[in-house]
Amino acid sequence: MQKNLHLMNLQLDNVISDITGATGQLILRAMIAGERNPQVLAQYRDPRCKNSKEVIAKSLEGTYKTTYIFQLRQALELYDFYTQQLKACDEEIEKVYRQLPWQVDAHRDTTPQLKGRDDRRHKHHPDFDLQLYLYRLTGVDLTVVDGLGAVVLQGVLAETGVDMSKWPTEKHFSSWLCASPNNKISGDKVLSRRTRKTKNRAYHYLRLGARSLHHSDSALGAYFRRLRARIGAPKATTAAAHKLARIMYRMIKEQKEYVDLGADYYEHKYKEREIAKLVRKAAKFGLKVVPSEQA
Numbered sequence: 001m002q003k004n005l006h007l008m009n010l011q012l013d014n015v016i017s018d019i020t021g022a023t024g025q026l027i028l029r030a031m032i033a034g035e036r037n038p039q040v041l042a043q044y045r046d047p048r049c050k051n052s053k054e055v056i057a058k059s060l061e062g063t064y065k066t067t068y069i070f071q072l073r074q075a076l077e078l079y080d081f082y083t084q085q086l087k088a089c090d091e092e093i094e095k096v097y098r099q100l101p102w103q104v105d106a107h108r109d110t111t112p113q114l115k116g117r118d119d120r121r122h123k124h125h126p127d128f129d130l131q132l133y134l135y136r137l138t139g140v141d142l143t144v145v146d147g148l149g150a151v152v153l154q155g156v157l158a159e160t161g162v163d164m165s166k167w168p169t170e171k172h173f174s175s176w177l178c179a180s181p182n183n184k185i186s187g188d189k190v191l192s193r194r195t196r197k198t199k200n201r202a203y204h205y206l207r208l209g210a211r212s213l214h215h216s217d218s219a220l221g222a223y224f225r226r227l228r229a230r231i232g233a234p235k236a237t238t239a240a241a242h243k244l245a246r247i248m249y250r251m252i253k254e255q256k257e258y259v260d261l262g263a264d265y266y267e268h269k270y271k272e273r274e275i276a277k278l279v280r281k282a283a284k285f286g287l288k289v290v291p292s293e294q295a
Helices: 001-005 022-033 038-042 054-058 064-098 128-138 150-160 171-175 200-217 217-232 235-253 263-286
Strands: 184-186 191-192
Touching: 001 064, 022 038, 022 064, 038 054, 128 150, 128 184, 128 191, 171 235, 184 235, 200 217, 200 235, 217 235
Parallel strands: none
Antiparallel strands: 184 191
């Protein structure tokens, strides 16, 4: 669809972040219906759109050739077809979830007040309550962990299952994921700590979740940001994915809830660790660390 718009010299994607969103779809369907006036097309702007109607109207001044309109109609019909197919897949997935055994007591309240974020308003999220099905499947609400959204968890659990007894410890689990360091040692010297290359889809889903920690106001978010500033984004993503894997393993196996202590708590503990290091280094040289009056 976007390619056809460019052929018509319509730069709609410059003023709308997603042409498959509410504003874009209304404008495209109005074009297919025969509307050509940019001012009229701009009236379909959704109130949540950042750009004004005047700005959108300027981006809709182009060449409305019959050939391009036909191609646009074909692309839009194909988009609608795939959307229906995705809905059919979601319905089939929900049927499978209903048949899976529950880890929680079936006689208890089947609709608990889950604390994790509900992403059903997200365009790529399934229409059904995936968060609730994952809770019934695992026995704990894993979505309370920042970075472990419902879609990410579904991708991980589809590969690992919910039976964590297959891995004796969290170290075995993270090693199976290829998320732990692969230390290469020769002569008591560590030559490399690079993780092994893998096509494990569960690990790649965890990396997707780790990348979302950048703006998270949590202990995990503070951990990721500090690592990224020190060692770079790729290595920080690997380390955060490793941490998410260990948290997920413990929650499912021990059936314990996750408690986020917050970014401030992490920064406070980091400060304490750094001060302790300075004290130890100073003691080796016969010195003493004294806090300043301003501190």
